[in-house]
Amino acid sequence: MRIAFVGKGGSGKTTSAAMFSRYLAELGHPVLAIDADINQHLGSALGHDGPPPRALGTDLAWLKDHLRGTNPRITSADVMIKTTPPGSGSRLLDLAPDGELLRRYSAVAGGVRHLATGEFDEADVGVSCYHLKTGTVELYLNHLVDGPGEYVVVDMTAGADAFASGLFTRFDLTVLVSEPTRRGVGVYRQYAEHAAGHGVALRVLGNKVSDPDDVAFLREQVGDALLGWFGHSAWVRAAERGAVAPIGALEPPNLAVLDAVLAALDDRQRDWAAYHRGSAEFHLRNAAAWANRALGTDLAAQIDPEFVPGPRAARPVRA
């Protein structure tokens, strides 16, 4: 099951993603947290103080070769783009920590295994764009066969940047974190508008809510989409100061919000066929918009018409 935390910069996406990941880990569930934000803070929010894990955006050729496996429709890493969907022969992934990809790229912090896409660096300015790096998350998720009871938590980039690719459609639940302000709920409306028609389950999580007026405001603005709200948290502020306490020590009302988020996520059912149609749709769009021209080949041919990923597809190939 996959959940994305989205919203305005500073709303609390990273904080919420880190708390939810630690909560899942504490419950003993397999969990992988992914930092897909331009500003990479998830590792430190989880309590990581060593060097960051090797970024998924480095060594793209390795990543692409690993994922394309022996898929005859994808002849080289060079013609594999962020939306290239898996097909027969592709390497499907699971969340086992001893898999080759996770051994290569992930690190553990605060009891949570996590992946990072890498900072936007000088070399990216004006030459390529960050989407190349967040594109690796899309590739990763498109090749992942995850089931109920295992979780992927993604800390997304702020605002409408998320719509530069099909990544926003890869989740079972999207949680938009919003402070009780007009700008916060404005970002929600914009997100809901962009996501409409793409099968995105979108809920709002209030954050830094301080009184009943804040709650009333959120209810009035977003109605039933409101999933819950975090108050100002001394636990979060202490963690910011470096005093990271166990997640069980989080204020009980905030802990109850994490319960509600998990219940909403567990309530979702993935339709693998519809999910895979979404992959193909975004791939065709990218092929037509730029990739066919850039690569001088028809990337529509990469779509395997017979193939649907999921538990019934080829068993995940493990290294």
Ligand SMILES: Nc1ncnc2c1ncn2[C@@H]1O[C@H](COP(=O)(O)OP(=O)(O)O)[C@@H](O)[C@H]1O
């Ligand atoms: N519920 C909360 N209580 C106290 N501080 C919070 C809370 N949520 C977020 N913060 C603080 O607000 C700041 C922004 O949060 P962050 O998660 O980094 O936002 P985003 O990832 O959306 O940019 C951080 O300093 C964080 O510690």
Ligand SMILES: [Mg+2]
């Ligand atoms: Mg953040």
